[in-house]
Amino acid sequence: MNIETITLLTVFVPIVGSFTIPLVGLASKSARSAWAIALGAVTAALPLLLIPTALAGGETILRKAFVLGLDFVLIIDPLSIFMAIVSSFVGFLIIIYSIGYIHHEENQNEYYLLVVLFIGSMMGLVFSGNLIFLYLFWEIIAICCWRLIGFYRLKEHVRKADKAFLVTFFGAVVMLLGFIQIYSKTGSFDLTTMRGAVIPGSAVLLILFGMFSKSATVPLHTWLPDAGVAPTTVTALLHAAVLVKIGVYAYARIFLYTFPLPGAWPKVIPIVVVVSSLVAAAAATVETDFKRILAYSTVSQIGYIFLGFSMANEAGITGSLLFILMHGLAKAGLFLCAGIVIHATHKRDIREMGGLIKTMPITGVAFLLCSFSVIGIPPFGGFFSKFLVIMGTVKAGQVGIAAVALFTALLTMFYLLKVFSLVFLGEAKSPAPEGTRSMVSVVGLLAFLSLVAGIFVAYPTKIVQAATTHIMWWLK
Amino acid sequence: MTPNTLLWPILLPAIVAVIAFLIPTRVKWFREAICLGASAALIYLAFALFAVKNLEFRLPWMGQGIGFELRLFHFSAFILVGLAGFLFLITLYSTVKMSGHPRIREYYAYVFLTAALANGAVLADNFVPFVFFWEGLLVTLYGLITLGRKEANRTAVKAFIINGLCDFCMILGIGILWAQTGTLTISQISVKPEGLAVVAFLMMMIGAIGKAGAMPFHTWIPDAAIDAPVTFMAFMPAAFEKLLGIYLLARITLDLFKLEKGSGLSLVLMIIGAATIVLAVMMALIQKDFKRLLSYHAVSQVGYMILGIGTAVPIGIVGGLFHMINHAMYKCGLFLSAGSVEYRTGTTELKKLGGLAKVMPFTAAGFTVCALAISGVWPLNGFVSKEMIFHGAIESGYVIFAIAAWVGAIFTFASFLKAGHSVFFGPRSEESPAAVKPIKESPAPIVIPILILALLCITFGVANKLPLTTFIQPILEGHVEAGESIDFTPHALSLFTPIAGISILCLLLAFGLHAFGWKKGGKKAYLASEPVHKFPVLHTIYDWAENRVFDLYEQGVIVLNGLAMVLFKGIDRPIDFVYEKIITKTGEAFAGVLSKAHTGHYANYLAWCLGGLVAIAALINALLK
Amino acid sequence: MTGHIALLCGIVLFSILAVLAKDLIKAAISLAVASLLLGILFFLMGAPYAGVFEISVVAGLITVLFMLTIALTKTGGDVRESKAVRIAFPVFFIAFIVIDILVMASLLPKIHVLAGGTETGTFGDVLWKQRTFDLVGQLAVILAGVFAVLALFRKRDKDE
Amino acid sequence: MIFLFIGLPLVVAAFMPLIGKVSKKVAPDVLANAVFLFLLVLAVTSGRQLIGQGPVLQSLSWLGEPLAIQIAVDGFSLFMLMAISLVTFCIGLYSINYMTHYGSKANFYALLLMMVAGMNGLVLVTDLFQLYIFLEVAAVASYALVAFGLEHDELEAAFKYLMLSVVASAAILIAIGLLFGLTGSLGFAAVGDALRGLDAKLAVGFCAALFIMGFGLKAALVPFHAWLPDAHPSAPAPISAVLSGLLIKVSGVYALARIFYNVFGLEAGGALSQALMILGAISIVVAAFLAIRQSDMKRMLAYSSISQVGYVVLGIGIGTPLGVAGGLLHLFNHALAKGLLFLNSGAIQQSTGTRNLDEMGGLAKRMPVTAATSLVGSLSIAGVPPLGGFWSKLLIIMALVQAGHGVLAVVAVLASVVTLWYYLIMQRKAFFGKLNEKWAAVKEAPFWMSAATVLLALLVIGSGIFFAAIIKSWIQPASESLAKGLQTALHGLGGF
Known part of the structure; x- marks a missing residue:
């Protein structure tokens, strides 16, 4: 199968398949879960076939013209392939995990439909080369998030879901205004034809608004901790693996791959994102709700990815791309551990938990390993990404910002170890047995992967290197 | 000796660590045997490798100048031998000491993993693998400390965060170096320390002295003395951390930054050194617990x-390096x-011990030799390296530091007299615990390492020409101005200066x-x-020190929490407030005002229509003009 | 010309009366008088057919219908007018008149008087030749009116 | 053959009461829906080759003698015909079940057919006065339909609607009179041509103001919108769907657009265009905020209609072909989605008996089809991408930014966020929360009602996915015929 059909399949198999899930669900619950896993597996497997093309570093464009410049364009280059692999893999893991997690909740058909649709539209977004179709998949994901956050249908949850949907929709619509401003200047929405064009500063501000709302950077981040009310698999899917990576990917695709940043923007963005990660880390230190801490921690780590990209030098970009992979694995692991703990103890406040390592050894160790990877301690993958981001920042001459980033890393170390000690060590306040086997095995796998990704970091770096050189081709 | 043998010092202990971890706890002696064999093989x-002296292993790894490069040269070979x-000694010692421990599998795994990472850090010639191994030690440090008492976790976290802080500073320093020199290979970097390079030097220095355990990053060592197992104290703070820390400090001052004699940076180093000596030894003097006393000495000797x-x-540098290996020996002993x-x-x-010399002769003998060595009594190795440091201090022109060193020597000897007297030589104390086991000499695997170390202290003291010429002095080869000789052996033991x-x-x-x-x-x-x-005056300072007023970590935690609260309340909550209250309320209020206008009376609507007509007519009229 | 203006003022006066009159019957009568004056005005302005229709249908038939319904339904149901109308209506009315005069004053010079003044051709061929399609429209309006009456005055079936 | 659009509904409506006498139950439904279906098929198929070579003029002959009836179909009116017949067909299906408990279904269908005839006529005429007459036909039919339920508040709302519409018709008549005075003729082309000769800018301005008030009131733009929030909620659901979906657009927006473009010749950025845009923007914002506090579902939908018509007027007011295309596409999408939402509210009212959002809760559990289709409808109007509403709002905003109206673009964008806000409130209160125990025994809507809503939902999704096909085949011909302004009037619609 040539590259184009693989990519089209990667995008449309999950999207179209997701709508068949409720139909299969009518037949039997187990058939539906199996069908959902099958869809997840296919979506995870297909991008892997594209690795050789990614390593070759080439770029193939697939175009289908519609009316008024709104034509459907797919860019298949190392950046999009890398993102597709990362998000579909972690998404697939989460589908397996959710079999055990929600098998006794109601309206599960809708849950699986939305999760698979979520991953499918993520694939679409990652490959799309036309700004409007990028926005289209952006919003489909927003709808899925809204329905998933409100999964438990409680009044407070739905209110939080509405808040999340409105904030991201507001950001996205403002971004759309930016896209249209570019359209009126360059006459097209097609990224491939506009590489290197200079765009007005105001368009940059508008587009950044959308990215910051989707990737929860400080001024627009409060919806992410509030979305902690959703089932853990959703928060894992949202916070760790996929959703927050969209804003960052869009930044790379628009401001690195296509348009150089005009005016003072290259100076302003690093400051904003570093402040965002600092404030989020501070909030995580103060918070006591388990999932809210992890959510704030995601906001803080996303700041790093933005920081790496905003440096626009080789080290920064490689660091950020690696960060997306490593953070995806480690943070998904943390959230799924949190899911097991909350699922077992039915408590959300970390001060009420304690001594769980005795009854949940694997979850405890997995949580510790994943938090080491998030902090950036060597044998784990997280180290390389954070190291490269900071080295990239210093290489770009922003030593002050690098110092603040390191201070945030110290804060991260502090609150993650605080959480680990409060939840897993100390005397057992509410001992509870470990979750079902599928949940624990996924968590173990994620922790193991973070370690393996650290030791054999050379392999993911090959693809990342290809992606960076592909992006940097224009910046040089 | 092909280049890939350089991989063996890293891979061998790592593999052994995995094997040690996989062997189930109930299998006795098999794990200890493997570990001992492996450590012996490692010495060989x-x-x-020491004999080979120069070997390089280069492997392209992640592009952009980041390669998995290992380089063996004289200094790193020497450190490898030491490690x-x-x-070997610690493994031999812990075969008996740690035999009954529930988590014995993890213990050996962490010990050998630390060995692998330490070897890797010493051999690394590119900053990325160097930091990879260097920071990896954090994990094993955390793991080993948690093996101690039940409440050891607090100290483990404390140690983790302090070392983490120092490693992050080091990364910043490395970043600046990379930005300035454009390369990451350590052997190719040498920068004149001015402008940003000074910041890089200071940051890297913090990384080095943090690992070595000097002021103000030392506070986890005394806590670990009580919480962590004693083999850990002998293994890490006493030996490994000192070797690695001072190795990095030497590399920074000699290779990377070429420190001049009178420069400000050397003054900074000397001030830190002197302060550490005096303050730590003052604290050591008043300790009531034998291990805490020794741990404070470890800090002061750094x-x-x-x-x-x-x-x-x-002479000062050679003295410092020689003191590094000497101190490792007698402190471990x-x-x-x-x-x-x-x-x-x-x-x-100390209160409960006494009169053990008669019952445990070999331990007592080993203790006395090492105690005399640390105090700098004449023939032993402590005297030799301390004299060199005194010479160096005088030669550097600032007498104050020499005086500080001497004050340190006084109190060191005083505290060891107190310790030796109360533990071994004084009368048997009445409240000593009911002797569960008849107090007699410890079994052979415990006593032998102490005696070996004592023997080494003596030989390195008396026959100091051997270690100096083979190990220490060649380190200075390329760094001394041509003329000066670096052979200080003649007046090493001279008493009459x-x-x-x-x-x-x-x-x-x-x-x-x-x-x-x-x-x-x-x-x-x-x-x-x-x-x-x-x-x-001292009394109040002591009381403060006891309740951790000067402790960097405790105060740091308070500051961190305070800052976090300020940021959280100051920035995060207002943003959320803006969304939750302001936007939603204004939206509803505005809608409320508008809906009041819809009273439902027909007359109002008619009035609106006519008003609308007039307004539009005026608008169009204006626009047409 | 003065006749026209007098008639116009009469029409306006009587229609205000129709609106403000308390008693329904007075309102119906004043409406009839207003439409009568309008019919006369049509004649004066050379639109005989329009005049005939106006007087016969509006002044005659509709007024009779009004009278009948008022008589049949119980009288004395004065409409409860909110006092606001008393104040608001004149103010609006005067304002509207002033604007009307101003605008019309600027418009009148532009409106060139239609050629031939009286209606071109007989009413028949105007209706059949040029405006036949209007018939379809008229038919539709009447039909719609009939269905509206049918729908609104149907007696409620038992199953509601 | 085009005359069928007017003639067929008229004739069938005339016979409907008689048929109603013959068989109360089946015949009226079948006959009415057959007519609607036929009109839909006619519009979709015959329309294609008719406008293949430009506007079609049809002059009728009665008993061999050429009658002076000029009705014409060009891109714009064909598009409107398609929209009208499509929505009325769905409504016809819906009212099979819904209108049973209102009684006298025959009268209902008769009035509905009359309204369709009126709308079709209005769309096809080429003469100002005929435009007024067919406007009245549709209006009279709608007064009766609004008051069809004969309860107190329905009658009062119908009366209020009647009274205000009469004022609007009076304004339109004055304007037509003035134009007749100015130009001596009534045909679009003749008036347009004559006006160009005169330099009566102020007079035309005043006529435009009168037209804006008249058709603005019909289209419920903000200063004149007050009757709609009272009339629509009290009308039966299919009727409020027709009113919101079609009537306010045909009798308001179509007439305004036709006269301003083809008679006055509106040029982008001119006085008329700015007036329309400002009016549109105001009604978007004011109506959007009003909708937030409504607790009655249908009142909220009514306010939302006012706001969305504001978008259509804003789009058409820009004057550039892209703007007009955006406005028309939004007209189409809004007609489908708003019709769907009103039908859903009718289904809820019939199942639970209440329209108050606070009393509803989590109905999705008991009424999944209604919940799903209303979700599709609300997201489409809010302009969330995969559905139709997004593309039309996108075109409007693109046109605004291209024409340089940055401020209006920002207003349109922010208003769509407020739109999403109140639709989310509606979804939360009605469907998305926990099931209110009062409605534990609630059943799903009957077959034909669900069929109609599902059909409309599929159309909404289809217009989202196949937006390019719809734009190419229906919207672009319509916007070209408008954008050509005066020329279409001259040689297209009955140029004398």
Whole structure:
């Protein structure tokens, strides 16, 4: 199968398949879960076939013209392939995990439909080369998030879901205004034809608004901790693996791959994102709700990815791309551990938990390993990404910002170890047995992967290197 | 000796660590045998590599100048030998000491993993693998400390965060270096320390002295002394961390930044060294627990090494480096002897111990030799390296640092007199614990390492030409101006120089202080330090120090929490407030006002329509003009 | 010309009366008088057919219908007018008149008087030749009116 | 053959009461729906080749003699015909079940057919006065339909609607009179041509103001919108769907657009265009905020209609072909989605008996089809991408930014966020929360009602996915015929 059909399949198999899930669900619950896993597996497997093309570093464009410049364009280059692999893999893991997690909740058909649709539209977004179709998949994901956050249908949850949907929709619509401003200047929405064009500063501000709302950077981040009310698999899917990576990917695709940043923007963005990660880390230190801490921690780590990209030098970009992979694995692991703990103890406040390592050894160790990877301690993958981001920042001459980033890393170390000690060590306040086997095995796998990704970091770096050189081709 | 043998010092201990972890706990002796065999093999490998001297292993890894590059040269070979030696002794020691421990699998795994990472850090020639191995030690440090008492987790976190802070500073330094020189390979970097490079130097220095355990990053060591297992104290703070820390400090001052004699940076180093010596030894003096006393000494001895290297004078540097290996030996010996005392009596409280010399002769003998060595008594290795450091301090032109070193020597000897007297030589104390096991000499695997170390102290002291010429002095080869000779062996042991005279005087003074304190304390050795403790001004400072006022970590945690609260309340909550309250409320209020206008009366609507017509007519009229 | 203006003022006066009159019958009568004056005005302005229709249908038939319904339903149901109308209506009315005069004053010079003044051709051929399609429209309006009456005055079936 | 659009509904409506007497139950439904279906098929198929070669003029002959009836179909009116017949077909299906408990279904269908005839006529005429007459036909039919339920509040709302519409018709008549005075003729082309000759800018301005008030009131733009929030909620659901979906657009927006473009010749950025845009923007914002506090579902939908018509007027007011295309596409999408939402509210009212959002809760559990289709409808109007509403709002905003109206673009964008806000409130209160125990026994809507809503939902999704096909085949011909302004009037629609 040539590259184009693989990519089209990667995008449309999950999207179209997701709508068949409720139909299969009518037949039997187990058939539906199996069908959902099958869809997840296919979506995870297909991008892997594209690795050789990614390593070759080439770029193939697939175009289908519609009316008024709104034509459907797919860019298949190392950046999009890398993102597709990362998000579909972690998404697939989460589908397996959710079999055990929600098998006794109601309206599960809708849950699986939305999760698979979520991953499918993520694939679409990652490959799309036309700004409007990028926005289209952006919003489909927003709808899925809204329905998933409100999964438990409680009044407070739905209110939080509405808040999340409105904030991201507001950001996205403002971004759309930016896209249209570019359209009126360059006459097209097609990224491939506009590489290197200079765009007005105001368009940059508008587009950044959308990215910051989707990737929860400080001024627009409060919806992410509030979305902690959703089932853990959703928060894992949202916070760790996929959703927050969209804003960052869009930044790379628009401001690195296509348009150089005009005016003072290259100076302003690093400051904003570093402040965002600092404030989020501070909030995580103060918070006591388990999932809210992890959510704030995601906001803080996303700041790093933005920081790496905003440096626009080789080290920064490689660091950020690696960060997306490593953070995806480690943070998904943390959230799924949190899911097991909350699922077992039915408590959300970390001060009420304690001594769980005795009854949940694997979850405890997995949580510790994943938090080491998030902090950036060597044998784990997280180290390389954070190291490269900071080295990239210093290489770009922003030593002050690098110092603040390191201070945030110290804060991260502090609150993650605080959480680990409060939840897993100390005397057992509410001992509870470990979750079902599928949940624990996924968590173990994620922790193991973070370690393996650290030791054999050379392999993911090959693809990342290809992606960076592909992006940097224009910046040089 | 092909280049890939360089991989063996890293892979061998790593593989053994995995094997040790996989062997189930109930299988006795098999794990210990493998570990001992491996550490022996490691010593042989280290010596073989030492013989080869220069070997390089380069592997392209992640692009952009980041390669998995290992380089063996004289200095790293020497450190490898040291590390392998101590690993062997600790493994031998812990076969008995740690035999009953529930998490014995993890213990051996962490020990050998630390060995692998340490070897990797020493051999690494590119900053990325260097930091990869260097920071990896954090994980094993955390793991080993949690093996101790149940409440050890607090100290484990404390150690983790302090070392994490220092490693992050080091990364910043490395980043600046990379930005300035454009390369990451350590051997190719040498920068004149001015402008941003000064910041890089300071940051890297923090990384080095943080690992070595100097002020102000030392506070986790005394806590770990009580919480962590004693073999850990002998293994890490005493030996490994000192070797690695001072190795990095030496590489920074010699290779990377070429520190000049009178420069400001060398002054900074010397101040840190001197402060560490004096303050740590003052704290050590008043300790009531044997292990805490030894841990404070470990901190203060680092001060000597930093002072030595800080002088940037060849004799000072050689003295500092020699002191590094000497200190590793006798400090490890002292901790092991404390461990053997604990193994037998179950406690290390000075109050409860006494008169063990007769019952545990070999441990006592080992202890005395090492104690004399640390105090700098004449023929032993401590004297040799301290003299060199004194010479260096004087030669560097600032006498104040030499005086600080001497004050340190006084109190070191005084505190060891107190310790030795109360534990081994004084009368048997009445509240010593009911002897569970008949207190007799510890089994052979515990005593042998102590005696080996004591023997080494003596040989390195008496025959100091051997270690100096083979190990230490070649390190300075390329760094000294052509003319100067770097052979200090002739006057190493000379007693009749004014400096040696002063140091002997200090020892006598210390003896007098101990005797006075002993008599005043009613013949109880452990009260010997009370006069100093009760000294009017010192008393308050001591009390503060006891409740951790000067502790960087405790204050740091308070500051962190405060800052977090400020940021959280100051920025995060208002943003959320803006969304939750302001936007939603104004939206509803605006809608409320509008809906009031819809009263439902027909007349209002009609009035609106006519008003609308007039407005539009006026608008169009205006627009048409 | 003065006749026209007098008639116009009369029409306006009587229609205000129809609106403000308390009693329904007075309102119906004033409406009839207003439409009568309008019919006369049509004649004066050379639109005989329009005049005939106006007087016969509006002044005659509709007024009779009004009278009948008022008589049949119980009288005395004065409409409860909110006092606001008393104040608001004149103010609006005067304002509207002023604007009307101003605008019309600027418009009148532009409106060139239609050629031939009286209706071109007989009413028949105007209706059949040029405006036949309007018939379809008229038919539709009447039909719609009939269905509206049918729908609104249907007696409620039992199953509601 | 085009005359069928007017003639067929008229004739069938005339016979409907008689048929109603013959068989109360089946015949009226079948006959009415057959007519609607036929009109839909006619519009979709015959329309294609008719406008293949430009506007079609049809002059009728009665008993061999050429009657002076000029009705014409060009891109714009064909598009409107398609929209009208499509929505009325769905409504016809819906009212099979819904209107049973209102009684006298025959009268209902008769009035509905009359309204369709009126709308079709209005769309096809080429003469100002005929435009007024067919406007009245549709209006009279709608007064009766609004008051069809004969309860107190329905009658009062119908009366209020009647009274205000009469004022609007009076304004339109004055304007037509003035134009007749100015130009001496009534045909679009003749008036347009004559006006160009005169330099009566002020007079035309005043006529435009009168037209804006008249058709603005019919289209419920803000200063004149007050009758809609009372009339629509009290009308039966299919009727409020027709009113919101079609009537306010045909009798308001179509007429305004036709006259302003083809008679006055509106040029982008001119006085008329700015007036329309400002009016549109105001009604978007004011109506959007009003909708937030409504607790009655249908009142909220009514306010939302006012706001969305504001978008259509804003789009058409820009004057550029892209703007007009955006406005028309939004007209189409809004007609489908708003019709769907009103039908859903009718289904809820019939199942639970209440329209108050606070009393509803989590109905999705008991009424999944209604919940799903209403979700599709609300997201489409809110302009969330995969559905139709997004593309039309996108075109409007693109046109605004291209024409340089940055401020209006920002207003349109922010208003769509407020739109999403109140639709989310509606979804939360009605469907998305926990099931209110009062409605534990609630059943799903009957077959034909669900069929109609599902059909409309599929159309909404289809217009989202196949937006390019719809734009190419229906919207672009319509916007070209408008954008050509005066020329279409001259040689297209009955140029004398």
